[in-house]
Amino acid sequence: MATFTEIVEAIMTPSIPLVIIGIIIILGGPLIFHLVLASSSSYTVPPSVLLLGPDNSGKTSLMTLFERGANPSKTHTSQIAHSVELNASTDSATKASFRNFDDATGTHTKFLLVDTPGHGKLRNVAMGKLARTEKVKAVVFMVDAAALGEQETIAPTAAYLYDVLLFLQKRASSKGKDKASIPVLIAANKMDLFTALPATMVKSHLEMELSRIRASKSKGLLDSGVGIDDVGSEEQDGWLGEYGSEKFTFQQMNEFDIDIDVLAGSVSTEEPGADKWWWWIAQRVVG
Ligand SMILES: Nc1nc2c(ncn2[C@@H]2O[C@H](COP(=O)(O)OP(=O)(O)OP(=O)(O)O)[C@@H](O)[C@H]2O)c(=O)[nH]1
Ligand SMILES: [Mg+2]
Known part of the structure; x- marks a missing residue:
């Protein structure tokens, strides 16, 4: 039987197998630790829904409504991003309302x-x-439907939406198979105001303005005398929607697997309220 000193001696004597075991422990330990942490964090970080849109459209008001179940009396223009954790459910019992999301019935998705x-x-x-x-499940792009009839509102609103959609389109074109597409909800807010455009008009106004932006961005290109078939793939990549089409429509984004819905609502009043938006979000989060 080996004595204690013999064992110690064997361990202390440099040998190839021992060195290999040592290297495995030193390199493998942190690696395993990292893998364990990374896999557990993917369970603890919930999916997120991004609220985008120009200032004064009602994003912070909507978030406060979802968070507290009540409309805030006053909001200030936001200077930083801010997130809250909510529970969505697509059970029919809690269907279409954020007011009863605290109910313990059914299953919820954080x-x-x-x-x-x-x-x-x-x-x-x-x-x-x-x-x-990585964790963005959906985008809610909020617009002030009551001010969208004015040129000074529609122009910056559409310019912002253009950037968002082009980003999503580029992401879709270059994405790996594992990346799910991100659907977009255009939340036409402030329907309680009499100047508010109905959802169909919010849609057509935005499509018209997006067409205009797209045309002006490609103008330099066309002016230079290059035919539409002569341009390289780089220019095509920078084109929103169906390449070469005269008019932009939201439907053209289906080509890139991006669904766009336009739904009307209001944060301030119960009717039409924000239930439709909540239901749209819940379906994207749970599904
Ligand atoms: N009439 C009416 N007013 C609303 C509605 N929703 C929000 N508002 C008002 O619109 C103003 C702007 O709302 P916010 O929620 O601060 O807008 P925001 O999108 O967060 O703006 P930024 O933080 O600047 O990007 C506030 O005075 C709200 O009270 C609505 O449905 N109807
Ligand atoms: Mg805000």
């Missing part, structure tokens, strides 16, 4: 609702959130 600042100077905050898309 998700993060991320509010972003809408001001043009802080747009990078929102786009930064969008760029880290």
